[in-house]
Amino acid sequence: MKETYACEHCGAEADMTIEGMEKVEDVIRREKKLSCRKCGKEVSWTRNELKAIRVAMDAEREASQAYSRMAKKTRNPKGRDMFQQLSEFEMNHYKKLGELLKSVQEKGEWILYSGTSLERKTISLKTEKPKGQEQLTDIDALRIAIKEEKKASAYYRSMAELTKDPRGKDMYKRLANEETFHERILNDQYYSLSNTGIWSWGD
Numbered sequence: 642m643k644e645t646y647a648c649e650h651c652g653a654e655a656d657m658t659i660e661g662m663e664k665v666e667d668v669i670r671r672e673k674k675l676s677c678r679k680c681g682k683e684v685s686w687t688r689n690e691l692k693a694i695r696v697a698m699d700a701e702r703e704a705s706q707a708y709s710r711m712a713k714k715t716r717n718p719k720g721r722d723m724f725q726q727l728s729e730f731e732m733n734h735y736k737k738l739g740e741l742l743k744s745v746q747e748k749g750e751w752i753l754y755s756g757t758s759l760e761r762k763t764i765s766l767k768t769e770k771p772k773g774q775e776q777l778t779d780i781d782a783l784r785i786a787i788k789e790e791k792k793a794s795a796y797y798r799s800m801a802e803l804t805k806d807p808r809g810k811d812m813y814k815r816l817a818n819e820e821t822f823h824e825r826i827l828n829d830q831y832y833s834l835s836n837t838g839i840w841s842w843g844d
Contacts, residue, residue, distance in 0.1 A: 690745065691745060691746065695742065697734075697738050697816075698739060698742065701735040701738060702732075702735050705728045705731040705732040705735060707728075707789070708728035709725070711724040711786070712724035715779055715782065716779075719842045719843050722843065723840075723843075724782070737752075737754055737757075740752055741754075741812065750808075752812070753812075754812040754815050756819065780834060784831065786827050787824055787827045787828060787831065790824035791824055793817075794820035797813045801814045826842075
């Protein structure tokens with residue numbers, strides 16, 4: 642499916658398309674600017690930012706649900722706590738993006754985003770049986786999570802580059818940095834679990 646973008650100046654079709662699951666960063670690399678075929682003026686990405694926010698919201702909701710499932714299937718209490726906190730973290734991203742969407746729709750304004758933090762705490766080492774049928778090993782769950790965090794960070798950095806509003810750039814950069822931080826945490830756990838068989842989260 643091919644999607645076209647309209648010129649905000651004259652309404653004509655803009656000279657760029659995004660097909661299927663093409664990455665935003667690939668479009669940036671290919672097209673440094675978006676120009677109108679009819680009037681020749683550069684087209685702002687403003688009209689497409691609502692769609693970008695909705696895409697990010699969908700991704701954050703799915704990430705939150707995925708982490709919640711991982712938490713239920715992880716035997717180790719440290720791993721369970723980490724995945725649950727990541728689930729709540731991504732849900733907070735989802736809510737903040739929802740606030741942003743409403744603000745842009747109603748007032749045309751970006752919101753300030755001060756960031757979110759994870760809480761490291763002492764965790765009981767009592768192992769519980771995971772709920773439901775366990776389909777992934779902890780290592781597999783970490784590997785998948787790392788891949789998704791890397792994708793999320795790349796998406797937000799792409800949108801930061803495309804967004805002209807200073808608040809928008811700042812918010813997307815903060816979101817990207819937080820996803821990169823998640824990736825680093827997951828990589829640390831992956832390394833620890835792979836080499837020692839021990840979760841280091843909460844130590």
